[in-house]
Amino acid sequence: MTELYPLLMLPAFDPRPWGTMDLSPIYPNYKCQEKIGEAWLTGDDCKVNNGPLAGQSLAQLSTRFGRELVGSAARDPKRFPLLLKFLFPEEKLSVQVHPDDEMARQVGQPWGKTECWYVASAQPGAQIALGLKPGVSRLQLEQAIHSKRAEDLLNWINISSGDMIYVAGGTVHTLGPGSILVETQQQSDTTYRLYDYGRPRELHLKEGLAAVKERTASGKVLRPAPGKVNGQNNRQESLVAAPYFVVDTFELKESKNFRTRDKSGKDSVQIMVAVEGCGVVEAPGMEPVTLAKGDAVIVPASVGEFSVRPQWTVEFLKAYVPGESLPEPVTKL
Structure with missing residues (x-):
């Protein structure tokens, strides 16, 4: 008889300079002391909030229970496979890229970070930037970063509630303000910032430019009718x-x-x-x-x-x- 049961997770609220002080559309009872950009739900360090396993992290439970928890489809029996979180952008995120599996392994990571975003809500005019415009090279992107016009080379697209956006590893991207997203991704926190609008945060140009793909399968997912x-x-x-x-x-x-x-x-x-x-x-x-x-x-x-x-x-x-x-x-x- 397994010791496992359905686990209610405790959200972990992550401050970010581009976040919001108002989480009331999703968490009306949470009072922000600083700008919150993300609410992590199934990260390695996220904790169970119910039953005998309350207080245990997903990393601890994955190590202890292995495939009883993660299943036979997961690549690693001792690592929780997917990270889900809410995103609350009130300002633009950095222009960034995540490595695909091949690039991640070159720097000692077990896998890359392909992700998707479900648009839970979006204000009129809300946008994301996804991938390089046709014909733009990595060299041109690097030059644009140094001349502070990197976002001019990206595909900006309007988003609406209910959209699903696929973001393959290697895709340059950013989020504009005015939406709430649910992100599903490979369990990785490897992010290379390429351009950050002058905010005092570290950039990762060497690693990031190496990870950039000029063409990817990223975009709005075409779906059958409900x-x-x-x-x-x-x-x-x-x-x-x-x-x-x-x-x-x-x-x-x-x-x-x-x-x-x-x-x-x-x-x-x-x-x-x-x-x-x-x-x-x-x-x-x-x-x-x-x-x-x-x-x-x-x-x-x-x-x-x-x-x-x-x-x-x-x-x-x-x-x-x-x-x-x-x-x-x-x-x-």
């Missing part, structure tokens, strides 16, 4: 299916059953992040866990089967590691 599940009252939509993660969104008005094993036969830890409403995560023989807006609940792979029962209605993202090899998604800028 489908109904369990009759006409529940809605499911595939947001992105990619080599490192699959993310779907659900809007439930009736209880829905889930499994930790996908059609490949491999199982994976399941991570749910609520963006609206409230529900209850239930698994046979285990204490129920409330999933409310801003919460993340982790269902260990060994749990096998579980359900989410809405308290009137709940909308959440569900992320996991695919058991089969998937291509990069189809995108557009």
